[in-house]
Amino acid sequence: MRQDWNGKPYYSLDCYCKETFGEKLYKIALDGGFTCPNRDGAIGYGGCIFCSHGGSGEFAVPVDKNAINISEEIVQGISLFHGKKTGDRFIAYFQAYTGTYDKPDRLYSLYCTALSQDKISGVSIATRPDCLGREVLEVLAALSAEFPDKFIWIELGLQTMHEDTAAYIRRGYKLPVFEKAAADLKKMGIPLIVHMILGLPGEDPGRILETINYINGIKPFGIKLQLLYILKDTDLAADYEKGLISSYSKEEYLHTLLSCITRLDPRIVVHRITGDGPKNLLIAPRWSLNKRDVLNSFHRLCRGTGGFQGKYFEKARIDSTEIKNKEG
Ligand code: SF4
Numbered sequence: 001m002r003q004d005w006n007g008k009p010y011y012s013l014d015c016y017c018k019e020t021f022g023e024k025l026y027k028i029a030l031d032g033g034f035t036c037p038n039r040d041g042a043i044g045y046g047g048c049i050f051c052s053h054g055g056s057g058e059f060a061v062p063v064d065k066n067a068i069n070i071s072e073e074i075v076q077g078i079s080l081f082h083g084k085k086t087g088d089r090f091i092a093y094f095q096a097y098t099g100t101y102d103k104p105d106r107l108y109s110l111y112c113t114a115l116s117q118d119k120i121s122g123v124s125i126a127t128r129p130d131c132l133g134r135e136v137l138e139v140l141a142a143l144s145a146e147f148p149d150k151f152i153w154i155e156l157g158l159q160t161m162h163e164d165t166a167a168y169i170r171r172g173y174k175l176p177v178f179e180k181a182a183a184d185l186k187k188m189g190i191p192l193i194v195h196m197i198l199g200l201p202g203e204d205p206g207r208i209l210e211t212i213n214y215i216n217g218i219k220p221f222g223i224k225l226q227l228l229y230i231l232k233d234t235d236l237a238a239d240y241e242k243g244l245i246s247s248y249s250k251e252e253y254l255h256t257l258l259s260c261i262t263r264l265d266p267r268i269v270v271h272r273i274t275g276d277g278p279k280n281l282l283i284a285p286r287w288s289l290n291k292r293d294v295l296n297s298f299h300r301l302c303r304g305t306g307g308f309q310g311k312y313f314e315k316a317r318i319d320s321t322e323i324k325n326k327e328g
Helices: 013-021 071-079 104-115 134-146 163-168 175-188 205-218 235-241 250-263 291-305 313-327
Strands: 026-031 090-094 120-127 151-159 192-198 222-227 269-272 282-284
Touching: 013 269, 026 071, 071 090, 071 104, 090 104, 104 120, 104 134, 134 151, 134 175, 151 175, 175 192, 192 205, 192 250, 205 250, 205 313, 222 250, 235 282, 250 291, 250 313
Parallel strands: 026 090, 090 120, 120 151, 151 192, 192 222, 222 269
Antiparallel strands: none
């Protein structure tokens, strides 16, 4: 059983890229000028309860909402790495709002201009499972055929498998919608990255691990694990200020993360174990701003406990099968 991935106790994205492409790939975060059906009224107006006004893309290079060519923004995004030691290959990451929520023609043009750049190895598109209809899938299929040497990844914000929590955070879709999108992508051979938030109100460790087991069952290409951030001007912040919810301490987060990683299928690539909360918006937990410390502390915890990705994966799989059999 593999226990070490280039010095890390989990199968990180960097490790995947080095093993697959021979080098680390750097992400250019883009705000494609989209909105979100959970904000513009198509599904709801308030958005997910934790989502900032920037649609979770505070650090992204902005693109005009009418633009159909993003070559310049890609060059601008690459220039942001100026002075930092990077390789020469990048991922165009459509990060802000809902990256497939626009007319199919515009989506095609945006993704196509990104994929056409020599330095771009692929695109990663953050979106919602209810924004992957037939026409969008056709765009993805056409581009996959046109750019066989490049990749298209889709990122979906599941956050939790539990419908009551999903209702509280106003995710705006039910689990079968996610499952259909995951199945459609699998059929097309498009890798899926699932986002999960740790520390959601009402989610104890048992419920969190149920979501990990659920994601193991979906067998995605990747997972992004993120701590719940309480950001200014969100409804989550209002609940926090009323004392209705709390945020994790660093120790709670690290131990919860350890439980998740040790039960996670070792074939799933871990794209993130902690995020970048925008400093000017982050109310809590402020300790998370020291990302280097969080990563180092987690690696130390793994070393100290002998924990690594998938250590208990088989056991978790058997336990959840037994529960299903008993329920059946
Ligand atoms: S789906 Fe994404 S962009 Fe839309 S409100 Fe939720 S987190 Fe924000």
